[in-house]
Amino acid sequence: MRTKKENLIKYKDGNLYCELADIWIDPSKPVKRALITHAHFDHFTFGCEEYISTKETAILLKERVGDNIEIKTFDYGEEFKINGINISFHPSGHILGSSQIRFIFAEEKWLISGDFKLQKDETCKQYEIVKTDYLISECTFGLPIFKWDESYKIANDISEWITNSPEKTSLLFCYSLGKAQRLLNEISKTNFNGNIYSHGSIYKMNNCYKELGIDIKDTKKIENKKKIDELKGSLILLPPSLSKGSYLKNFKNIQTAFASGWMSIRALRKRSGYDKGFVISDHADWDGILDVVKKSEAKNVFFHHGDSDVLSKYLSERESINVLFFGK
Amino acid sequence: MSLKKFSELFGNLDSINSTNKKIEVLKSYFLSNEPINNSWAIYLLTGKINKRFISGRYLKNLFSQIYEYPQWLIDTCYLKVGDSAEVITLLLKNKTTSRNKELSNISLNELLTKKIPTLSKLNEEEKNLEIKNLWETLPEENHLIFNKILTGTFRVGVSIGLITKSISKLINIDEEIISHRLMGNFKPSIDSYEFLINKNINLEELNSKPFPFLLANSFEDKIFKHSIDEFQFEWKYDGIRMQLIKRSGNVSLWTRGQELVNESFPELVEKMSYIKDDFVLDGELLVWNFKKQIAFDFSLLQKRINRKSSPRSIQIKYPIIFIAYDLLEINGRDIREIKLENRRIELEKYFSKWQNKTKNNISDIFKICDLIYPKDWSDALTYKEKSRENNTEGLIIKKKESLYASGRKKGIWWKYKVDPMQLDAVLIYAKGGSGRRAGLYTDYSFALWKDQELIKFASAYSGLTNIEIKELDKWIRKNTIEKFGPVRSLKPEMVFEISFEKIQISKRHKSGIAVRFPRITKWRKDKKINDADCLEHAYELMKKIS
Numbered sequence: 001m002r003t004k005k006e007n008l009i010k011y012k013d014g015n016l017y018c019e020l021a022d023i024w025i026d027p028s029k030p031v032k033r034a035l036i037t038h039a040h041f042d043h044f045t046f047g048c049e050e051y052i053s054t055k056e057t058a059i060l061l062k063e064r065v066g067d068n069i070e071i072k073t074f075d076y077g078e079e080f081k082i083n084g085i086n087i088s089f090h091p092s093g094h095i096l097g098s099s100q101i102r103f104i105f106a107e108e109k110w111l112i113s114g115d116f117k118l119q120k121d122e123t124c125k126q127y128e129i130v131k132t133d134y135l136i137s138e139c140t141f142g143l144p145i146f147k148w149d150e151s152y153k154i155a156n157d158i159s160e161w162i163t164n165s166p167e168k169t170s171l172l173f174c175y176s177l178g179k180a181q182r183l184l185n186e187i188s189k190t191n192f193n194g195n196i197y198s199h200g201s202i203y204k205m206n207n208c209y210k211e212l213g214i215d216i217k218d219t220k221k222i223e224n225k226k227k228i229d230e231l232k233g234s235l236i237l238l239p240p241s242l243s244k245g246s247y248l249k250n251f252k253n254i255q256t257a258f259a260s261g262w263m264s265i266r267a268l269r270k271r272s273g274y275d276k277g278f279v280i281s282d283h284a285d286w287d288g289i290l291d292v293v294k295k296s297e298a299k300n301v302f303f304h305h306g307d308s309d310v311l312s313k314y315l316s317e318r319e320s321i322n323v324l325f326f327g328k
Numbered sequence: 329m330s331l332k333k334f335s336e337l338f339g340n341l342d343s344i345n346s347t348n349k350k351i352e353v354l355k356s357y358f359l360s361n362e363p364i365n366n367s368w369a370i371y372l373l374t375g376k377i378n379k380r381f382i383s384g385r386y387l388k389n390l391f392s393q394i395y396e397y398p399q400w401l402i403d404t405c406y407l408k409v410g411d412s413a414e415v416i417t418l419l420l421k422n423k424t425t426s427r428n429k430e431l432s433n434i435s436l437n438e439l440l441t442k443k444i445p446t447l448s449k450l451n452e453e454e455k456n457l458e459i460k461n462l463w464e465t466l467p468e469e470n471h472l473i474f475n476k477i478l479t480g481t482f483r484v485g486v487s488i489g490l491i492t493k494s495i496s497k498l499i500n501i502d503e504e505i506i507s508h509r510l511m512g513n514f515k516p517s518i519d520s521y522e523f524l525i526n527k528n529i530n531l532e533e534l535n536s537k538p539f540p541f542l543l544a545n546s547f548e549d550k551i552f553k554h555s556i557d558e559f560q561f562e563w564k565y566d567g568i569r570m571q572l573i574k575r576s577g578n579v580s581l582w583t584r585g586q587e588l589v590n591e592s593f594p595e596l597v598e599k600m601s602y603i604k605d606d607f608v609l610d611g612e613l614l615v616w617n618f619k620k621q622i623a624f625d626f627s628l629l630q631k632r633i634n635r636k637s638s639p640r641s642i643q644i645k646y647p648i649i650f651i652a653y654d655l656l657e658i659n660g661r662d663i664r665e666i667k668l669e670n671r672r673i674e675l676e677k678y679f680s681k682w683q684n685k686t687k688n689n690i691s692d693i694f695k696i697c698d699l700i701y702p703k704d705w706s707d708a709l710t711y712k713e714k715s716r717e718n719n720t721e722g723l724i725i726k727k728k729e730s731l732y733a734s735g736r737k738k739g740i741w742w743k744y745k746v747d748p749m750q751l752d753a754v755l756i757y758a759k760g761g762s763g764r765r766a767g768l769y770t771d772y773s774f775a776l777w778k779d780q781e782l783i784k785f786a787s788a789y790s791g792l793t794n795i796e797i798k799e800l801d802k803w804i805r806k807n808t809i810e811k812f813g814p815v816r817s818l819k820p821e822m823v824f825e826i827s828f829e830k831i832q833i834s835k836r837h838k839s840g841i842a843v844r845f846p847r848i849t850k851w852r853k854d855k856k857i858n859d860a861d862c863l864e865h866a867y868e869l870m871k872k873i874s
Contacts, residue, residue, distance in 0.1 A: 143404065143405050143408060144397070144401065144405060144419055145405045145408065145409060145415060145418035145419060146418075147418070147421045147422050264418065265408065265409055265414075265418075265766070265767070266342070266409070266411070266414055267409065267410050267411075267763065267764050267765065267766040267767060268767065269343070270342070270343075270764055271764065271765075271768075271794070275343055275344065275345065276343050277343075307404070310401065310404050313400070314398070314401060317398065
């Protein structure tokens with residue numbers, strides 16, 4: 001039995017783990033039972049005996065890795081019990097199906113934020129404020145230099161970027177799941193009305209989103225042997241992995257851009273090698289993280305994935321919040 | 329509108345990699361703005377504004393006070409961003425939205441002639457208030473430019489050559505002419521811009537144009553087959569290759585990069601103007617050790633060339649000399665088509681005439697290069713090996729019958745460089761870079777073995793490719809032993825080949841030696857740390873040379 005002082009959830013071998021329920025959250029190695037917050041590959045690993053996630057996450061995952069995995073699914077807000085612990089998923093606003101996970105045991109609440117954002121995004125459910133005693137939050141962009149503009153502004157910038165160079169083919173690099181669909185949704189509201197093409201990996205995810213009832217613009221799948229004239233003035237969405245190497249030789253007269261929160265820093269932007277950077281992220285910015293910490297009413301907070309020292313020091317100086325550290 | 333447009337221009341120039349595209353962007357900027365603002369834009373882009381109105385530290389402190397941000401938090405952000413002006417710009421974002429943007433139409437001219445100069449007349453309290461006020465009334469997209477000008481860190485990837493090219497294309501006039509017009513004290517004004525884009529060329533401008541430079545090729549073994557008597561031998565100096573032109577009484581100094589550098593070396597311009605004849609000389613500019621009669625290191629020359637002006641004190645501290653290799657034109661007569669050996673005779677003849685007949689002493693700033701006369705090729709090799717003693721890089725070998733062609737013409741001039749000195753050393757510390765390299769570990773320290781201990785002997789920043797830098801950065805993060813502020817001590821594991829130009833005793837360093845221009849020439853992944861060199865090797869290298 002757990003002693004009073006031991007934490008319900010801790011860090012073990014680089015992963016979040018709840019010993020009492022023998023549950024791992026987004027484990028990076030095969031385990032018995034894994035809760036999956038969302039369908040990005042860095043939160044998923046093959047070979048677990050049992051996966052548990054939201055319905056949308058399960059569908060997206062199966063689309064990406066194939067049907068031969070077993071996933072148990074629950075709706076947002078639906079509670080289930082493992083070893084006496086009440087567990088539930090709540091929308092985290094990161095991508096379609098993404099969730100925060102709440103654990104309740106002996107009247108003590110624990111909340112794992114998962115990857116999250118507060119910004120408006122019509123392609124997934126809005127972040128839900130969940131009250132908790134203990135909060136484990138990501139802090140990928142945990143510095144005050146990170147402040148996001150509203151996404152319609154970025155979409156307008158992208159639209160202008162394409163239409164200002166009508167003789168060029170505009171290649172926009174973005175993560176194939178989540179970011180790409182959010183961009184498509186936003187771009188459909190701008191003045192840009194040229195053709196949009198998607199790389200196969202993105203195209204597949206687009207279809208999945210549509211089947212799940214998300215409104216995004218139709219795109220054509222990019223074929224390797226497309227006529228160059230046909231692509232003039234159009235937008236092509238590609239995953240970042242294709243930005244280096246020979247793939248770009250398929251096109252002539254291009255301009256390239258990367259859509260990512262990291263593009264707000266000039267040095268990173270210049271070093272990245274893209275012609276342009278659009279600052280848009282599916283993670284919370286500094287104010288977003290602080291907002292969530294505050295509204296969750298957590299008295300104890302852990303940070304991971306990012307500059308946790310900075311947020312910890314800031315919060316302990318400013319707020320009466322107890323910032324804790326995982327023993328490594 | 330125009331400050332906004334300039335911010336846009338800055339953003340574009342900053343993100344475009346293609347030179348042609350940059351020229352297009354500049355051209356269209358010049359076409360769509362008023363002369364006065366164009367004039368300021370050129371002034372800024374060519375780096376003529378280098379005054380620091382306030383320091384980066386001051387800016388950060390001020391922000392910290394006004395918006396109640398802890399200083400340590402701003403410093404942490406700085407480590408990630410690498411530029412004070414940019415950190416403050418990012419932190420200001422959304423901070424000032426509530427205020428009205430009364431300065432939304434301010435012009436570049438107004439900012440630079442009114443708003444910013446006023447700051448230096450205010451006392452500290454008023455100054456702080458005014459900066460805050462400007463932050464709140466300038467539109468957000470102008471904050472970066474404003475902060476950069478304030479802190480004297482306005483820089484963008486545009487050379488004076490690129491500006492020259494754009495203006496040249498804009499009005500269809502040779503680059504050399506534009507270069508000449510941009511020289512000297514280009515002051516931002518309507519007149520100066522209109523002069524710059526004037527389509528009528530006057531005679532003086534035509535007279536300043538240099539000839540295309542003739543460049544030496546790398547040494548080829550096949551030269552050994554020829555008789556040594558066919559060649560002229562000179563020391564290869566490590567300075568700035570230059571054409572020194574005097575026509576119709578006016579002196580111009582042109583570098584190989586088509587840059588006019590009269591301003592950096594006013595004493596040379598003045599003294600050469602005492603000579604009665606007109607001429608075009610090809611030669612090398614050096615900072616000269618008059619006691620030993622050898623050149624100082626190139627790094628001292630950089631102290632001269634990087635300055636916008638050269639006051640007397642700097643001229644005395646870093647005394648220069650122009651060493652002429654060749655005479656290309658004399659009193660209006662182009663002699664590039666006669667043989668080198670005959671040009672040399674002319675050069676010597678005129679040089680001695682100038683020395684004797686010029687009223688003011690010119691020999692303290694101008695000489696002709698001494699020739700070397702090796703007996704045979706093995707003697708030439710011996711000279712080459714000795715070149716470190718007089719701080720030269722090796723030999724220049726020229727065919728006596730060569731005409732002065734242009735470009736890197738094959739088979740007439742060769743450079744025969746002495747090999748760099750090298751040691752294999754172990755990476756032990758890394759420090760974060762700044763500016764473009766912010767957020768990456770790019771400043772490295774290397775060590776050599778002494779008994780069982782690794783002793784630091786050199787630091788180097790350059791030599792790795794961007795891909796290697798990224799790879800090494802990842803490794804550094806995973807293999808850190810300890811952090812001391814921005815510096816990390818590392819697990820000794822990686823071996824690099826370090827090349828350098830000079831090695832000497834130094835009491836300031838624990839290793840007892842100091843090396844010049846250390847740089848990474850190879851990542852020796854094939855070597856283990858036990859294969860790295862020991863300090864003894866370095867001492868031996870030093871003995872061999874002295």
